[in-house]
Amino acid sequence: MRRVLIVMENEDALVESASDSASLQVDDETGDIDVEAYGYESTRSIASASKQAAELPANMMIDDTYPAVPIGDGKSDQGFAAVEPSESANFVVRAVVPEEIAMEGYVNGKPVYSDIDIAAFPICPGDPAHGDADDVRTLHNMAAVHARGHRGDRVAVAIMDTGISAAHLTGLGLPNSAVDRSVLWNPIEMIVRQGRAIPAGGHPAGHGTMCAFDALIAAPEARLLDYPIISQMGGAGGSSIMAGALSDALKAYSDLEAFWSVSFGPNRQNYDSLVVNNSWGVYHPDWDFAEGHPGRYIDNPDHPFNQRVASLAARNVDIVFAAGNCGSECPASKCHGVVTHSIRGANAHHDVLTLAGVDVSGGRIGYSSEGPPIPGMGADEKPDLACATHFQGSNVGGFPDSGTSAACPVAAGCVAALRSGMPQNTLASSAMFDALRQTTQEAQAGSDWNPQNGFGIVDMDAAANHLGI
Amino acid sequence: MTMCKAEHDWMLVTVKLAANAELSHAAAKLGVSMENLDPVYGLVTVDIEHHVFACRVDAAALAKALPDQDYSREFKGPFSDSRIDTF
Numbered sequence: 001m002r003r004v005l006i007v008m009e010n011e012d013a014l015v016e017s018a019s020d021s022a023s024l025q026v027d028d029e030t031g032d033i034d035v036e037a038y039g040y041e042s043t044r045s046i047a048s049a050s051k052q053a054a055e056l057p058a059n060m061m062i063d064d065t066y067p068a069v070p071i072g073d074g075k076s077d078q079g080f081a082a083v084e085p086s087e088s089a090n091f092v093v094r095a096v097v098p099e100e101i102a103m104e105g106y107v108n109g110k111p112v113y114s115d116i117d118i119a120a121f122p123i124c125p126g127d128p129a130h131g132d133a134d135d136v137r138t139l140h141n142m143a144a145v146h147a148r149g150h151r152g153d154r155v156a157v158a159i160m161d162t163g164i165s166a167a168h169l170t171g172l173g174l175p176n177s178a179v180d181r182s183v184l185w186n187p188i189e190m191i192v193r194q195g196r197a198i199p200a201g202g203h204p205a206g207h208g209t210m211c212a213f214d215a216l217i218a219a220p221e222a223r224l225l226d227y228p229i230i231s232q233m234g235g236a237g238g239s240s241i242m243a244g245a246l247s248d249a250l251k252a253y254s255d256l257e258a259f260w261s262v263s264f265g266p267n268r269q270n271y272d273s274l275v276v277n278n279s280w281g282v283y284h285p286d287w288d289f290a291e292g293h294p295g296r297y298i299d300n301p302d303h304p305f306n307q308r309v310a311s312l313a314a315r316n317v318d319i320v321f322a323a324g325n326c327g328s329e330c331p332a333s334k335c336h337g338v339v340t341h342s343i344r345g346a347n348a349h350h351d352v353l354t355l356a357g358v359d360v361s362g363g364r365i366g367y368s369s370e371g372p373p374i375p376g377m378g379a380d381e382k383p384d385l386a387c388a389t390h391f392q393g394s395n396v397g398g399f400p401d402s403g404t405s406a407a408c409p410v411a412a413g414c415v416a417a418l419r420s421g422m423p424q425n426t427l428a429s430s431a432m433f434d435a436l437r438q439t440t441q442e443a444q445a446g447s448d449w450n451p452q453n454g455f456g457i458v459d460m461d462a463a464a465n466h467l468g469i
Numbered sequence: 470m471t472m473c474k475a476e477h478d479w480m481l482v483t484v485k486l487a488a489n490a491e492l493s494h495a496a497a498k499l500g501v502s503m504e505n506l507d508p509v510y511g512l513v514t515v516d517i518e519h520h521v522f523a524c525r526v527d528a529a530a531l532a533k534a535l536p537d538q539d540y541s542r543e544f545k546g547p548f549s550d551s552r553i554d555t556f
Contacts (some may be wrong), residue, residue, distance in 0.1 A: 162555065188509050207555045230555060244553045247481055247510065250523060254514045280555045288551045295481075297547040303548055304483050304515045304523045311516055322556040334554065345551075405556040 001434035002102040003063075005113040007071070007090050013049035014068040018085035021067035037081040046093060055108060059098050065261075066094035069295070112131065122366030123359050124330035129392040129400035130359030132218050136388040138361050142218050142417070150421040150469060152219025156180065156264070156271045157416050158256055159409070160249065162210050163203025163228030164212045168396065174216060179225045183264060185255055186201060187248050190239045200226040205396050207232065211279050211409040214401055218413030218460065221420070223271075227252045228278060229444035244280070244306050246297060253308045260317070271425035276312070277412040279405035281347045283334040286344075298344035306346055306377075313351035316424040318432060320412045321347040322404035323356045323383040329366030330402075341374040343382045348373035353415070353433045354382045357389035357407035357452050364452060365389060368404055371451040385436055386453035387411040414460050421469030432467075439463045479507050479525040482546030488520050495524050498543055500534035523548075 008014060047053050047062035053061060056062070070088030072078040081087055082241070094115060097107070105112055123130065137143060166179040179201035186197045205207075212224050229252045230244035241371070256276070265271035282298055289296040297303045313319055326335035326342035335342065339391040347354055368389075375381035387410040393401035415432060422432070437443065440456025449455050486494050492512050496503050507525035515521040528547070535543055 009470070182501075188511070192509050228552065245550050246553055247513075247525065247550045249553060250515070251510065251513050257513065257517075280553050281553055283554060287553075289549040296548055297549040297551050302545075304481070304513075304521075307515050308523070311518075325556050403556045408556075 001096050003114045004094055004095055004097050004102055005092050005117045006107065007074075007110060007113075008050065008068070008093050010091065011050060011052065012090055013046055013051075013053075014070075014086045015088075016049075017046055017068040018070050018088070018091060032041045038276035046371045050098070053093075054439070055319050056095075057101070057107065060101060060107065061096045061215060063096060068093050074362065079203055090351065092165075094312060097175070098230050122327075122364040123390050124366045125402070130390055131388075131393040135389055136217050136393075139358075139362060139388050139457065140218065140410070140414060141459045142414070144461040145417055145464045146220075148421070148464070148469070150417045150464060152216075152222030152416040153274060153420045154271055154414065154423070155219060155222045155273045155416040155419045156225050156407075157215045157219065157222045157412055158225040158227055158250060158274065158276045159208055159211050159215065160227045160276060161208035161211050161280065162206050162230045162232040163198065163208045163233055164201050164224060164226045165203055165205035165209045166201030168205035168209050168394070169212060169216075172213065172394065174213070174220075178212070178216060180225055180264075180270070183225045183259060185204075185225075185227050185252060187251070189232075189248075190231070190346070198228070203228055204232065206395075207279070207396075208222065209406065210396050210401050210406060211277055211393045214406050214409035215413040215416065217298060217393070218421070219416035222275075222413065222416040226255070227256065229275060248419050249280075250305045250308055253312060257308075257312055257315070257317075260361070266424060271415070272425070273318070273419035274424070275318045275412050275416045275419065277319065277350075277409045278319065278346070279403070279408045281322065281324050282344050283324070283326065283332065284336050284338055286336075288376040299374045300348070301376070301378055303345075306349060309346045309349050310351055313349075313429055316427070316429045317411075318415045318424070318429050319349075319352040320408055320415065321352045322408035323347060323354050324369035324404075325367045325403050326369045327365065327367045328370060329364075332367055339370070341372070342369040343371060343373035345374075345377075346378055348377040349384050350378040351429070353411065353436070355404055355407045355411045356383040356386040356456070356459055357404045358386045358425065358453060360388050360391050362398040362457055365404075368407070371449075371454070381449045381454065383454040384433065385411060385455055386457045411458055414463075416457050418467065418469065421464065422467050427467070435463050435466045439466045477505075477507070478528040479510075479550075480531060480547040481523060481527055481550045482544045483523050484523050484544045484549065485521055486543055487520065490520070490522060492524065495522065499526055499531060500525060500543070500546070501530045502529040505530035527552075
């Protein structure tokens with residue numbers, strides 16, 4: 001059976017149905033609609049009262065829950081008077097018909113029109129922001145966790161990105177101490193090329209600053225480690241060109257682990273836990289070696305970078321990756337239309353938490369990469385979870401905080417806040433991620449993993465309760 | 470000492486060395502001179518427990534030193550040094 005629309009000529013039953021629906025009666029006190037006046041009353045049934053309906057085939061059912069809609073004579077230059085129910089020449093009526101009638105396209109010599117399902121368009125690149133940081137806190141149920149004192153204290157969040165502008169964060173009212181300036185890392189080639197190192201937090205405001213801001217939404221007392229693995233250079237027309245190499249990320253991870261081991265954590269004077277945010281990846285397979293090459297990155301757990309990720313995760317460092325921006329509805333241009341298996345490389349690593357993006361109402365973001373991930377990385381269910389993106393946040397460049405790039409640090413902040421109550425020496429990284437997967441509203445309702453949002457939207461309070469903090 | 474990338478076609482490889490290895494040890498293992506390793510990149514720890522390190526070696530020099538590049542006992546690679554970008 002198929003839902004369709006048909007056009008009928010003016011008759012009393014249709015006029016009455018349309019008139020009733022046009023004059024809804026609303027209770028002033030409760031706001032409730034008087035359903036009896038909404039065309040549902042059996043005495044006003046189109047199916048039983050309309051002569052035209054009586055002439056329709058027996059296996060065609062008029063939908064009496066849908067009032068007749070006056071459309072006048074169907075001409076574009078008709079005035080409003082022509083669609084007054086009593087004056088309207090024609091009415092649209094909804095019906096359910098067998099497939100063969102729908103396919104034939106006509107019933108009693110009159111056309112049958114499709115009545116397909118429609119949905120709101122998902123948010124796409126370039127769309128305006130939806131909501132703000134307060135809405136993000138609400139979506140992820142952060143208030144109760146913050147009230148219990150879990151705000152990221154003694155947790156470091158490494159932002160592996162384009163560098164952080166501490167001045168920009170301070171301008172947004174965040175504390176000057178948000179960036180740990182004692183941990184300095186620059187790509188050595190940059191030091192050699194420029195002859196100087198850029199201090200932690202001393203970078204221009206850009207993508208990395210957005211990630212920094214978003215991590216602090218859930219973990220306002222966490223401190224940020226600035227790892228500028230991707231260059232941010234001025235482009236034509238004021239745009240930014242961002243580019244990096246996997247070898248830089250490998251070196252940064254190696255140095256991060258070494259620093260973590262010997263100088264600033266864990267259980268030393270500064271930190272008990274480390275969360276690593278990665279809002280980057282490979283947009284297209286052509287960026288990598290060809291499929292089947294033993295040194296390929298995107299589907300090869302033996303690639304040195306993927307080995308490095310496994311090594312760090314084994315030490316209970318929580319590593320969070322963005323799923324990517326190659327969602328099927330409106331992929332980023334750099335995806336060049338490749339939207340399948342678009343969660344690749346370390347972003348699809350078994351040991352990391354992979355984040356899809358949703359809007360602050362929990363709705364689909366059309367550019368958020370969908371699962372399943374690229375085969376070969378040992379994980380069949382990526383993304384793992386979803387967090388908010390495309391909201392008014394850091395205001396870098398006047399743009400929304402967007403991409404799965406923003407969802408990723410929102411999640412990293414959630415993990416950091418939980419870690420302040422459950423440090424990494426007390427809980428394995430895999431157990432922390434399991435707690436987050438098992439406590440989404442979707443998971444609690446019994447839903448399985450799905451390709452868009454994984455196990456669902458992060459619920460910080462439910463995760464904290466699950467962990468007993 | 471400093472060499473810019475344009476002079477070399479660097480290849481990302483991994484080598485297994487002693488625990489406190491230096492770049493010169495990688496050069497010896499790969500059978501190339503120090504000039505054929507990227508000193509800017511240096512020696513990067515991949516797997517600290519198994520003493521696996523990454524370095525960038527000149528592709529032509531390595532081919533000359535170790536003609537059999539098919540994942541020999543001396544090194545693994547070349548590995549992709551893919552471009553990455555922010556999401």
